[in-house]
Amino acid sequence: MRDLLYWLTLAPALLGEPGPVVIRLETTGRPSPAFVVTGWEGAASTAPGSWADRLAVYVDSGSAATVPILGAHRVENGALIFEPRFRLEPGLRYRALFRPAGGGNPVATTFEIPKREAKPPARVAQVYPTTGVLPENQLKLYLHFSAPMSRGEAYRRIQLLDQSGQPVPLPFLELEQELWDREGKRLTLLFDPGRIKRGLAPREEVGPALSEGKTYTLVIDGGWPDADGSPLAQEFRKAFRAGPADREPLDPKTWRLGIPRAGTREPLSVEFPEPLDQALLAGLLEVEDAPGNPVSGSVQIDRQETRWRFTPQQPWSAGRYNLEAGKTIEDLAGNTIGRPFEVDVFERVSERIARETARIPFFIRR
């Protein structure tokens, strides 16, 4: 709530004879905004239990509101006070209605809460994976926005178009609980696993959402409101091609390490034979020293999520280190270390990794 007190008294709203009663909205000098009635007959004439009958505040939406907003009443220095339970919303109008004791003419005053100052519009900052070729059993996409977004309409704002520009019907898993991060700036979008997993009715009946060799365009509607209700700066499009399905588990033995020299702060680099899940890569790869203490440093992920680089805060010491990879790191199709997204139990992968992580030792030399 801004300091600016912005209210307008609607003269015609004095429904009847003008009286001494004045309703103000005080937004400064209080812990929270309050509607204040002065010039009324005073607390002596009204029991506390009926203060709510005397003063009620409604959202002024044009139609006749019947439900007053929640809040607490009290009398302070002779004035009747109403403190709303929740903040007053920028851009909305509130109508305070005072009913005098004894059935006199009510006094109504409408207050308009100023809109928020316009901020630069939010935009789609990045969509992961960044590669232009996704396996036809691609499991998820991450949509990064430059500012917090509104929940509850993601699936209306996202379309997948096929190569003729027609929408692919229901390609994504639509969840009532949209998968946002805490800041509301990243949405996780899962492809419908029922159309990925072999043998299920959705896939049998309508086929997979993506088919190898075809091209697609992900379209994010520019009208998608940010957390303040303002639309995105513009529509966003990402074109990609579907490649072959990937049903192979990750094998850390295929990762190539670029090992720096002792005494430097050059990055350790790890190159993967395929793009990996950007979010899991950022969180589930760690460097530890020989006794098992985590090494502090910063991570960069580039080359379309096929390279992870780690720059230590302190120069490398000569000796043994371990790269610890959380076993739930996924590739683009949800295959993890030692376990494909869907295990064919007729061709069961026998290797079971009991540890939570896969350990890849490396040596820093002078």
Next chain:
Amino acid sequence: MNPCRGYGWLGGLLVATALAAAATAADYSSTLKAGKAEIKSAGALAFGPEGILFVGDSMGASIFALDTQDRKPGKAGAFEVQGVNQKIAALLGTAADQVMIQDLAVNPVSKRVYLSVARGRGPEAVPVILRTDASGALEEFSLQNVKFSRVDLPNAPSPDAKDRRGQTTRLEAITDLAFVDGRVVIAGLSNEEFASNLRAIPFPFQQADRGSSIEIFHGAHGRFETNAPVRTFVPFEIKAESHILAAYTCTPLVKFPVSSLKPGTKVVGTTIAELGNRNRPLDMIVYKKGGGSFILMSNSSRGVMKMATDKIDTFGGITEQTDVRGLPYETIASLKGVEQLDRYDEANAVILARTEGGSLDLKTVPLP
């Protein structure tokens, strides 16, 4: 969401037993401490014993047990609140498009209907618990001074946990919860890993035993197996044994015994139905009528389905592709746009239904 979930199919019998056992009631309540319940987001709801309401807080990565002190047996009466989203918006002093009703649950004792609501759509949205009774009047259930306890989800990232790049991106959506056999069972879906996260936490909550994570697998036609997240579920009994009937994110409906939910055990659900493509089960309840037992399930695009469960114990599961995909079901044509449902009493359900005009109605309907 699911009526009387905590009591499952023990239904009225267990309620009656609980009411009779005053000592037990005191035991539950005494484990809760008065104060301000700092819920960051109010999502999935389920009632446990003695008016204790469990609230899933995805943003806070925790489950709250709230003592509603709403233990006076109430009379169920038919009601209808048209445009309940608009009425809630008016009550909360905001615009109707800034109100999201996350879940509903009926207190099986008092018959009051509780709603979890987000006031706002952005990350600063304020969680609110509202309740109404047969009069249809809405009131806030205040979290300011309430007896409660909370438990952090085991294996969930803490609200302050940051990855190596200083980001707090990992989060889990609690998609459903229920009180079953002394444990709160929670289904969740991570916004990063695609993996099953069904957890069972003993209640009363104890930090020493925060429960266990159970890997639930789904096998398609005896061949392809995935670590499949459960999206919505309901407890029910088969031959006096507690079971969970669950809908996976990849749509099939499966059953597994609650006794199988042990850490370190691989649980594979038995597929009892596939409900067709372009369809998502949204919510489920179980009930008895005319000597039979039934599942009522709301769906995203195939309406409300009623399924007789009489053969569920003998149904061996779908192992081969056939034209008949599991247990037969009947679509209830009179129920449209149902987004949430819960059992109200022996003969009625409460539903939250979206009308063609887009507004939401909260009302009782006879169980079909």
